[in-house]
Amino acid sequence: MTAETPSRPPLMVGLTGSIGMGKSTVAAMFERAGVPVFDADAEVRAMQGPGGELVGRIEEAFPGSTGPEGVIREALGAQVFGDRDRLARLEAIVHPAVGRKRARFHADNAQADMVLFDIPLLFERGGADAFDAVIVVSAPPEVQRERVLARPGMTPAKFEDILKLQVPDAEKRARATHVIDTGTSLEETRAQVGRLIGELRAARG
Template identity: 60%
Template sequence: MITLGLTGSIGMGKSTVAAMFAEAGVPVFDADAMVHQLQGPGGALVAAIEAEFPDTTTELGVNRTLLRETVLGDDAAMARLEALVHPAVAQAREKFLADHAAEPFVVLDVPLLFEAGGWSHVDRIAVVSAPPEVQRARVLARPGMTTERFEAILARQMPDAEKRARADFVIPTGGPLAETREYVSNLIACLAPPAGG
């Protein structure tokens, strides 16, 4: 089984590309969705996060806005949060890989693949990338997003050019969706050719 790490900076279209893989029948492990599950109602990390960052949770789980305000810009606090989250996500990822061991390849959708060291646990890396002006427009159109918050998030992420330089595949997402879908289809054909083909 080939593991394809899928990553890209905020606003680059990674979720859209991950959905294209899933629609084509490729198993996708979504690290962000797993974090939401672990931090949601009854989630496995809620109590630990409340203990480490008091008053950031409710009966609905972690209040992500409050937690983000608590850790963003505070490297020590971010490191404490990551020390809780990363091992739990890694455990879920290992279960996903075991559950799909018979597949020719799977996608591991990990936003901070390079930043968190996950690149060393995959066979190939695909980076989604769009021009900076497209990225900026997409992110600033999100509800509650500010220029300051966008800049703070970008500061924690490896620059797009460096990600592209380290990737095995670059999937452009700045043009029409049909063009991106064609890149994804070609990549699937490359990684999981049809039997006998």
């Protein structure tokens, strides 16, 4: 390959999974294995934090939902939770901004052999076809429920409302290119991740 010859673009891998399935844990395993990871949730938190680029627009659309430290999650949640129209208004502010961050990440890692995009609502919002492979992180329902209800401020009713907004886990698994089972030990999950990275790199050549 000469200096003028462009390298192959990185393998585009999407990572998704329903609430409480262990997606963040799996994403961290990929990152520790040397795969660049774009964390959509982390980008949103930064843009909604102190001085974040979206704080002003969110306050304008949802008065009283921000403060000196950025978006007040409880206050914003009280305004949008269970209201599809308000949620859609918030998403119209957040999603394009995340898309721009994602494009920048992709450009910055153009020389990598593989990049991972951690996108919680990949199937819900569309866009799965943009990836060479889609990994779904999954666990048995009882494990998912136990994990979610252990979170501060979570209630069974809130958990059920969240599930209603997400594509069912069984459908996600059916649409996935690969599935990582996190209903087992961390060691076994890490082994699954290692095997999958090897498979993806081998398939890419």
